[in-house]
Amino acid sequence: MTELKLGLVGFGKIARDQHLPALERNPSMELCAIASPSSTQDALPQFQSMEAMLDAMPELQAVALCVPPAVRYQLASEALARGLHVLLEKPPGATLHEVELLSRQAEAAGVTLFATWHSRFAPAVGPAREWLTGRTVRHVDVHWKEDVRVWHPGQDWIWEPGGMGVFDPGINGLSIVTAVLDHPFVLRDARLHVPENCQTPIAADLVFQAGGDTEMHAAFDFRQTGPQLWDIHVHTDDGKLTLSAGGSQMWVDGELIFEAPEREYEGIYERFAALVADNRSDVDVTPLRLVSDAFLLGRREHVDAFIE
Ligand code: NAP
Numbered sequence: 375m376t377e378l379k380l381g382l383v384g385f386g387k388i389a390r391d392q393h394l395p396a397l398e399r400n401p402s403m404e405l406c407a408i409a410s411p412s413s414t415q416d417a418l419p420q421f422q423s424m425e426a427m428l429d430a431m432p433e434l435q436a437v438a439l440c441v442p443p444a445v446r447y448q449l450a451s452e453a454l455a456r457g458l459h460v461l462l463e464k465p466p467g468a469t470l471h472e473v474e475l476l477s478r479q480a481e482a483a484g485v486t487l488f489a490t491w492h493s494r495f496a497p498a499v500g501p502a503r504e505w506l507t508g509r510t511v512r513h514v515d516v517h518w519k520e521d522v523r524v525w526h527p528g529q530d531w532i533w534e535p536g537g538m539g540v541f542d543p544g545i546n547g548l549s550i551v552t553a554v555l556d557h558p559f560v561l562r563d564a565r566l567h568v569p570e571n572c573q574t575p576i577a578a579d580l581v582f583q584a585g586g587d588t589e590m591h592a593a594f595d596f597r598q599t600g601p602q603l604w605d606i607h608v609h610t611d612d613g614k615l616t617l618s619a620g621g622s623q624m625w626v627d628g629e630l631i632f633e634a635p636e637r638e639y640e641g642i643y644e645r646f647a648a649l650v651a652d653n654r655s656d657v658d659v660t661p662l663r664l665v666s667d668a669f670l671l672g673r674r675e676h677v678d679a680f681i682e
Contacts, residue, residue, distance in 0.1 A: 377403060377404035378402060378435050379404050379433055379435045380403055380434065380435070380436045381408065381424070381436075381438075382405060382408045382410075383408075383427075383437050383440065383441060384409075384410055384442075384463075385410035385413040385440070386440065387526075388440050389440040392492075393438060393440055396640050396643050400640065400647070402647040403643055407421065407434065408421070409421045409422070411423070428453070428458070435458060436458055436459040436460070437449075437459075437460055437461070438461040439461065440463050442529075442531040442532075442537060443467055444468045444531065446467055447467055447468065447475075450467075451475070451476060454483050454487070457485060459485050459487075459646075460476075460487050460488070461490060461642075461646050462488065464492060464545065464546070464661075466490075466657065466662060467662070468536035470662060473489065473657060480655050480657075486646070488646050489656065491549035491661060492546070493550050495638040495641035495645075496621025496636065497621070497632075497636065498621050498632050499550055501624050502615060502617050503555075505624070506554055506555060506608060506610070506615060510610055510612075511557065511584075511608055511609070511610050513588070513590070513591075514551060514588075514590035514591070515590075515592075515593075516547045516590065516592035516605075517593055517606075518540075518543055518546065518547040518593070518595075518603065518604055519596075519602065519603040520598050520603070520604070522540075522576070522596035522680075526542070527682070532574065533572040535574070537573070537574050538665065539573075539575040539596070540577055540594040540596045541575070541665045541668065543594070543596075544578065544592065544665070545662065545664075546604070546620065547592065547594070548592070551606060552660045552661055552664070559584045559590055559664065560584065561581075561664060561667040561668060561671055562581045562582060563671075564578065564668040564671050565579045565672065566578050566669075566673065566674050567677045568674050569677055569678060570677070570679050571679040571681075572679075576596045576680055577594060577677070578592070578593075578668060579591075580592040580593075580594075580668055604618070604620035605618045606618075613626055613627045620636075
C-alpha cells in the first residue's frame, strides 16, 4: 500500500492527544512533518508555518489542519492551491461561506477535502442510527456540559470571535444528532450566555423544531463541575434511546445495549485514506449551519466574567 505523505498543521492539544497516535497506527498514512508557530517536538522535521513546511517538503501530498477555526480558511485555501488533499478538524471553518469556497476550490483542483466531525466516528453512533430507523421521534434532549478549565486550558482563542465558545464542544453533540436523525431541525430560539469579558458564549440553550411536533432542546455549558455530560436522549413512540459518554454508549429505556472502545481518530484517518483513494470529498456543514443560526438568532445575556 502506498502511504500518503502528510503534514500536521497546528500542534496543540488535539494534534498531540489524537492525531499523532492515530497516524502512528494507520498504515496508509506517513506523518512527515509538523508546522506550528511555537510548539516543539523532537521526532519529526518541524516548521513555524505551513508555508515554510510546504516550500521545504514538496513531496507532501496532504495536510491535516488542527488549528483554531478562525485561522483555518487561509491555510486550507493555500494547501488546496498547491494541489494537496486537506483534512479539516471540526468545526470546518469560522463561517459557512469559507467552507463553501473551500469545497468549490477542492472540486476545481481535483483533490480531496474532508471536513471531519470526530464525534460521528464514536462507536455507538452507527447502532443508534440503526435503532432509530423507522421509529417516530417525539423529542430530543442534548446535554453537552463540560468544565472548560479541564478540557480547554489556556485556549484563549475559544473566547475570541470565531472561537465559538461553548459551541466548540456543543457542535459535537449536534454533529451526532444530525448523523443519527434525518429530521430537518430548524432553530426557533437561542439564549447565549456571554461572559462580560468574552466575545463568545460560556453556555447556550437552544430550541429546534423539526416538522410536526418533534422538538429538540440543547443545553451546552462550559461551567460544569463534577460529572461531565455528553449525552443525547431521543424520545420515540417506542422507547427512549440515550447516547452517552460522547457517543460511546447506547442505552435503551435505561439498559446498556451497546458499548465499544473509542477509536474516533483511527476512523477519521481510515476515511480520509478511502476518500483520497476514491478521489472524493466529504464536506457536510449541517452542524455548523445550526451553530451559525444560533449566533444569528440568539439573544445575548451577559454573565459573570470568565477568569481562568
Ligand atoms: P490548541 O491546543 O489551542 O492548539 C491549536 C494549535 O494551533 C496551537 O498549537 C497553535 O500553535 C496552532 N496554530 C495556531 N495558528 C496557527 C497557524 N497559523 N499555523 C499553524 N499552527 C497554528 O487547540 P486544540 O484543542 O488542539 O483545537 C484545535 C482544533 O481542534 C479546534 O478546532 C478544536 O475544535 C478541534 N478539536 C479539539 C479537541 C480537544 O479536545 N481539544 C477535540 C476535537 C477537536 P502553537 O502552539 O505552536 O503556537
